[in-house]
Amino acid sequence: MFHGGADPLLSARDHLRNWLTMTQLAGSAASNPRFYREPGVVMYKAAMADQFDYMGPMIAWVEQGVAPGQLALTKLDANGNVTATLPDCPYPTVPHHDVSGNINQAASYSCASS
16 A cells, blocks of 8 residues: 655545554454555655556565565656656655765665654
């Protein structure tokens, strides 16, 4: 599951609360679902990132048993050029910026507990 972390209309906290309830009720299957709160993403437009690949990691999980971890978010300009990348961290981790790195490059972040 994923939710735009900057969405002003639908609360990411409500979505997370529903996800947590679902995983608590899932018993032994609780290790299966993942929740991603996408930084800078809103429901109707992506302020910081507008490209994501969720299908590739899901297919790898089902077909090869490789559970998804950190995913990549990408921002493209009108010409399709990459202007920024950000990590999409699985709950309960969030992106933490390395103060010396470029804020527009995913390599300048790590997923860590808040």
